[in-house]
């Protein structure tokens with residue numbers, strides 16, 4: 272069972288990129304992440320959502336869904352579109368690989384998701400859509416350690 | 427964002443005040459390109475001191491402006507970047523072609 276779960280659905284408009292990453296960050300905040308961990312999550316969400324908008328739906332209107340879950344200390348995010356899908360997922364993951372260089376894309380989206388999150392799974396079917404599942408474990412903080420130590424009577 | 431041209435030194439100074447994502451980049455690109463073609467600066471300086479967020483859309487935007495400045499025989503520089511933004515720029519290898527100056531860094 273999950274400790275918490277949320278769902279978000281919105282139109283594939285670029286103005287929703289900020290909405291999506293801020294909302295997910297607010298959900299993840301209950302795990303008490305550091306500012307850096309929160310920035311990592313926001314960036315990864317921004318990358319996946321932007322990909323759905325420009326590659327999945329190619330700027331046409333569609334629905335993007337995000338499922339967020341908290342399982343112990345881990346946030347799990349599932350970001351999906353029903354757009355055109357990825358032909359070659361292995362190639363798409365490669366740094367600098369982009370099919371839209373004309374739009375000044377850098378091809379660094381998946382590389383950033385992979386380095387900022389602990390796990391990134393890509394599930395894509397040509398013509399049906401793409402689902403990106405990412406997980407990140409939020410580390411315990413000093414305050415929690417203090418609590419553990421005091422409960423143990425070490426103090 | 428704020429754009430200023432310093433005529434004396436032929437510097438185009440671009441202070442970015444918004445979060446840099448795919449949405450914001452379209453406007454930034456349009457305005458900066460406008461400034462570059464109008465003033466033909468010797469150097470364009472991006473001031474990132476107010477940038478709190480940037481994703482890979484920023485990489486493409488910066489490389490695009492770098493190419494444009496190169497085309498007119500000028501250069502590009504980024505100053506006051508935060509550690510989070512720096513991490514993303516370094517991942518792309520941009521730091522090998524464009525000088526990045528973090529405020530806290532003493533070079």
Ligand SMILES: Nc1ncnc2c1ncn2[C@@H]1O[C@H](COP(=O)(O)OP(=O)(O)O)[C@@H](O)[C@H]1O
Pocket residue numbers: 318322323324326327328352354355356357363364368369370371376377378379380381382401482
């Ligand atoms: N949701 C998606 N739908 C269809 N194609 C996608 C999707 N996400 C990524 N891709 C493909 O994978 C490539 C690499 O993505 P990414 O690493 O984010 O680089 P960029 O977005 O800069 O092209 C894209 O150019 C595109 O061809």
Ligand SMILES: [Mg+2]
Pocket residue numbers: 318321322379380381482
């Ligand atoms: Mg991308």
